[in-house]
Amino acid sequence: xxxxxxxxxxxxxxxxxxxxxxxxxxxxxxxxxxxxxxxxxxxxxxxxxxxxxxxxxxxxxxxxxxxxxxxxxxxxxxxxxxxxxxxxxxxxxxxxxxxxxxxxxxxxxxxxxxxxxxxxxxxxxxxxxxxxxxxxxxxxxxxxxxxxxxxxxxxxxxxxxxxxxxxxxxxxxxxxxxxxxxxxxxxxxxxxxxxxxxxxxxxxxxxxxxxxxxxxxxxxxxxxxxxxxxxxxxxxxxxxxxxxxxxxxxxxxxxxxxxxxxxxxxxxxxxxxxxxxxxxxxxxxxxxxxxxxxxxxxxxxxxxxxxxxxxxxxxxxxxxxxxxxxxxxxxxxxxxxxxxxxxxxxxxxxxxxxxxxxxxxxxxxxxxxxxxxxxxxxxxxxxxxxxxxxxxxxxxxxxxxxxxxxxxxxxxxxxxxxxxxxxx
Numbered sequence: 001x002x003x004x005x006x007x008x009x010x011x012x013x014x015x016x017x018x019x020x021x022x023x024x025x026x027x028x029x030x031x032x033x034x035x036x037x038x039x040x041x042x043x044x045x046x047x048x049x050x051x052x053x054x055x056x057x058x059x060x061x062x063x064x065x066x067x068x069x070x071x072x073x074x075x076x077x078x079x080x081x082x083x084x085x086x087x088x089x090x091x092x093x094x095x096x097x098x099x100x101x102x103x104x105x106x107x108x109x110x111x112x113x114x115x116x117x118x119x120x121x122x123x124x125x126x127x128x129x130x131x132x133x134x135x136x137x138x139x140x141x142x143x144x145x146x147x148x149x150x151x152x153x154x155x156x157x158x159x160x161x162x163x164x165x166x167x168x169x170x171x172x173x174x175x176x177x178x179x180x181x182x183x184x185x186x187x188x189x190x191x192x193x194x195x196x197x198x199x200x201x202x203x204x205x206x207x208x209x210x211x212x213x214x215x216x217x218x219x220x221x222x223x224x225x226x227x228x229x230x231x232x233x234x235x236x237x238x239x240x241x242x243x244x245x246x247x248x249x250x251x252x253x254x255x256x257x258x259x260x261x262x263x264x265x266x267x268x269x270x271x272x273x274x275x276x277x278x279x280x281x282x283x284x285x286x287x288x289x290x291x292x293x294x295x296x297x298x299x300x301x302x303x304x305x306x307x308x309x310x311x312x313x314x315x316x317x318x319x320x321x322x323x324x325x326x327x328x329x330x331x332x333x334x335x336x337x338x339x340x341x342x343x344x345x346x347x348x349x350x351x352x353x354x355x356x357x358x359x360x361x362x363x364x365x366x367x368x369x370x371x372x373x374x375x376x377x378x379x380x381x382x383x384x385x386x387x388x389x390x391x392x393x394x395x396x397x398x399x400x401x402x403x404x405x406x407x408x409x410x411x412x413x414x415x416x417x418x419x420x421x422x423x424x
Contacts, residue, residue, distance in 0.1 A: 025200050029192050029196040034088045038078070041078050041079040044125055045072070047125045089137045100153065107157055127154055154178060277311060280359050295330050299347070308354040308359060313393060318393075318395065347365065358412055358416075360411065361411040366406040395414075396412055398411075
């Protein structure tokens, strides 16, 4: 249900060669720049296309069609790739190369039209678009090189005539304008990426500190528990043994020592499944109450058989994991691309069953779905609150989701597996 893309560094990103690097904000910035690039293609491309439709005297009809297709097809591909967020890098690189080739061909195609004359050829309106593509997909050094090379080449082509160079100042002014405008785009792209990397670095550092704090807290809690056991039981048993007088005192010391050992063993063991139990039907009722408190409507269905019970700690873990799955569905299943009416039509169900005596809870929605393998490791809801929570009590969580086809999270706890594990 998460809608974000994979948190790996985008192609061309300085951190792309560092596996496992978290670039959540950088990915968002890359997506934003790709969408802005698509908008620029529509604006500048429409302007250039309008001028390209004007009659071009002295040029064969087939040459006009071929040249326009050669230039505009890669440009349209960039717009489509930006809209679907796929292949932006490849299509942009192709367009930047095609534009340079189009400039080289232009004098021979047009018969040196506009050479040193007033007015601008329609390929001029694509110069900014080509430098913008370079700024978005190239590394800073290559982007700067292209932003200088493309306007300079245009300035040269702009001043060429069959007999030489005419009014070179016109081409020079166009080149300078193109370089200035292109450099502004390159600088903005670099600044946005640097800011995003700083945010990602700070975010990673905060997550690392949080992880260390959680581990330290767990160690401290365990130390306090052991210290209490040692103080209340072990030391008391040792003192009783030291002060024991006669057979009755020695027997009392032995009993206290045995009790202290039992307490220490119990502190490191899993909770006793037989201490407290909860029926599966009771847990279904609790989930129904939790579902009514959600911001979206859930249909709760229960086919749990009577007499199917779970240990208290297992019921707690499975219930909390199911609630987290419902929260994830509420937060992510609608998808940012859906309108309010479409979002309200997302169907959500919680099914509780006990087929084969295996307590099972299934949380399903037909929302936007997601790619489970692309969920960043630092997203704790799915990994910790659902999967690891079930693993801790001996159960398992099966996450099934396909982008565009909804999400199904199945929680199971098999008593037979627990008995086999205990017997082993």
